[in-house]
Amino acid sequence: MTVSFNSFIRTLAVNSSLLRANTLPSHPTLVLGNESADLDSMVSSLALAYALSQTLSPVIPVINARREDLALRPDCAQLLKDELPALTFIDDIDLKGLAQRPLDVWLVDHNAPASRQAFLEPLVRGIVDHHADEGKCPEALRQIETVASCTTLVAQRLKGLVDPTLAKLLLAPILLDSSNLSAAACRATPADVACVEWLSSLVQWTQTEATSLDVTTSLDVRGPDELYAALDKLKGQVSHLSAYDLLRKDYKQWQVSDAKGRPWALGISSVGFPLKKWVKRDGLPLIETALKKWVESQHLDVALVMTHGKAKVDGVKVYGRQLMVAFAPQVAEKERVVEMLTQLDVLGLEPLESMGGVWAFVQSRAESSRKQVFPAVKGVIECIDF
Ligand SMILES: [Mn+2]
Numbered sequence: 001m002t003v004s005f006n007s008f009i010r011t012l013a014v015n016s017s018l019l020r021a022n023t024l025p026s027h028p029t030l031v032l033g034n035e036s037a038d039l040d041s042m043v044s045s046l047a048l049a050y051a052l053s054q055t056l057s058p059v060i061p062v063i064n065a066r067r068e069d070l071a072l073r074p075d076c077a078q079l080l081k082d083e084l085p086a087l088t089f090i091d092d093i094d095l096k097g098l099a100q101r102p103l104d105v106w107l108v109d110h111n112a113p114a115s116r117q118a119f120l121e122p123l124v125r126g127i128v129d130h131h132a133d134e135g136k137c138p139e140a141l142r143q144i145e146t147v148a149s150c151t152t153l154v155a156q157r158l159k160g161l162v163d164p165t166l167a168k169l170l171l172a173p174i175l176l177d178s179s180n181l182s183a184a185a186c187r188a189t190p191a192d193v194a195c196v197e198w199l200s201s202l203v204q205w206t207q208t209e210a211t212s213l214d215v216t217t218s219l220d221v222r223g224p225d226e227l228y229a230a231l232d233k234l235k236g237q238v239s240h241l242s243a244y245d246l247l248r249k250d251y252k253q254w255q256v257s258d259a260k261g262r263p264w265a266l267g268i269s270s271v272g273f274p275l276k277k278w279v280k281r282d283g284l285p286l287i288e289t290a291l292k293k294w295v296e297s298q299h300l301d302v303a304l305v306m307t308h309g310k311a312k313v314d315g316v317k318v319y320g321r322q323l324m325v326a327f328a329p330q331v332a333e334k335e336r337v338v339e340m341l342t343q344l345d346v347l348g349l350e351p352l353e354s355m356g357g358v359w360a361f362v363q364s365r366a367e368s369s370r371k372q373v374f375p376a377v378k379g380v381i382e383c384i385d386f
Contacts (some may be wrong), residue, residue: 005166008050013086015058020092027102029059029125032117034110035090036250036270037065039076039231040173041109044150046083047170048108048128051157056104064114066091072241072249075234078219079172082165099123109150112136115255115265128153132375148187149177152195167202171224172231174199180228186367200224236309238272243282243290246271247305252370253298256378259385264301266377268370269294274311275322275352275360288358291326301328302337304377306363306370321363323349323373329357333386340383346376 003011018024031049033041045061053059067089070077080087099119106126107113112134113120124137130150133142145153151173155162162170178192179185206220216234221227238246250270255263271278278287295303305324310317325341327334338359342349348364 002161003050003053005050005161005163008053009083009086011053011058012049012060015060016086016088016092019060019088019098022094022097024058026058027104028098029056029104029106030098031059031061031106031108032113032120033062033064033108034252035064035114036252037063037069037073037076038173038250039073039079039235040149040151040177042076042080042087043169043173044108044128044154046080046087047151047154047158047166048106050166051154051161052106054161060088062093062095063087063089065089069248072238072245073235074237075172075176075231078216078234079169079231083169095120107137107140108154111142111144115253118255128157131371145191147189148192149174151177152189152192155195155199156191162199162202164202164204167199168219168227171196171199171203172227175224175228176231176235180225180232196224236272239281243278243287244293246273246278247290247294252374253300254374254378256381258381259383264381264384265299266302266304266381267294267298267300268304268306268374268377270370271305271307272309273307274309274320275307275324276311277309278307284353284355284360287324288326288356291324291358295326295328299328301331302326302377302381304373306373308366319366321366321368322352323347323361323363325359325361327357333384336386337380337384340380341377344376344380346372 029052031045033045042063049059049061096119103123104125105120105123107124108128111127111129111131121137124140126141127137128143130145130147133144143153147153151170155170174192174196178188181188181193181196205222216230219230221230247269251267253267256266257263291303303326306321308321310319325338346365346368349361350364352360352362
């Protein structure tokens with residue numbers, strides 16, 4: 001007998017509160033998204049937990065960010081507002097404590113546990129992801145395919161189970177991650193396109209035109225184009241965030257070993273704000289201070305900040321990317337690492353500024369997101385032998 005999405009959410013609310021209280025009696029399966037906890041990660045973990053709950057119980061999605069950080073992600077808060085009470089965030093639970101008891105883990109939207117969650121590795125039973133395979137957890141069932149949105153892979157597992165509510169949840173990250181299937185963004189694959197077509201036909205779209213204010217508060221829209229526009233607007237509401245919050249809003253961290261076996265803590269923040277606009281707002285010295293504080297608070301060796309967005313070039317709005325690089329004070333040969341980064345084809349770096357140990361570049365390969373940039377930077381660190 002199939003479990004409806006509605007009844008899954010009701011059961012989940014109960015199981016989540018038992019998990020939070022550490023009183024869940026049986027052997028649970030946790031479905032963990034990645035630590036940037038963007039819309040793709042949040043929807044993928046919820047929807048994969050629903051798919052798995054057809055055969056396993058209890059299955060509980062875990063949002064890999066702190067509950068208070070949801071305020072940094074207005075698109076997620078809005079789309080998932082009805083499901084929110086049933087959701088578990090990483091700071092709601094004692095993951096290390098849970099890992100001491102019978103526990104199965106599925107990773108979604110990443111394929112290797114975050115460096116601070118490496119203790120989960122032996123517990124990972126399955127992986128559904130769209131990032132470059134890091135080769136961890138070889139025993140796990142794995143589905144790693146290059147699609148715009150991990151949600152596409154999860155949706156494919158839900159054929160016959162998608163009601164209008166779930167269809168809209170699934171559609172949202174696929175539209176965001178593919179820039180509404182735009183050809184210029186070069187992200188959508190035939191699988192994403194097919195998924196959007198299928199899911200759009202299942203959503204109950206509204207018939208009446210809403211004001212733009214209504215749209216961002218209710219997401220009650222007439223079709224996928226309006227849904228994309230509303231989500232993109234919500235996602236872009238970052239101008240109220242401090243420089244420090246911009247660095248932590250969409251962040252991932254890894255541990256990479258160099259050629260001499262020394263571990264490097266590498267963090268990459270993605271900031272949906274062109275550097276020019278950011279510098280105009282805060283000034284470069286303030287951004288650099290925030291970045292240094294960030295390096296210190298996360299105990300990083302290297303921090304990369306990928307800024308991106310549309311900015312006016314000769315009166316025309318053009319999408320572009322920039323990259324900032326900062327190091328912990330004790331890192332030797334910072335200049336040499338920067339030089340190696342500038343030689344990466346995937347980045348195409350053109351120098352902008354360098355002052356006070358922070359380097360800024362235009363990233364001329366604007367199509368390269370963190371998905372492409374992380375493996376390339378990892379390759380640089382793996383070569384370091386000084
Ligand atoms: Mn993703």
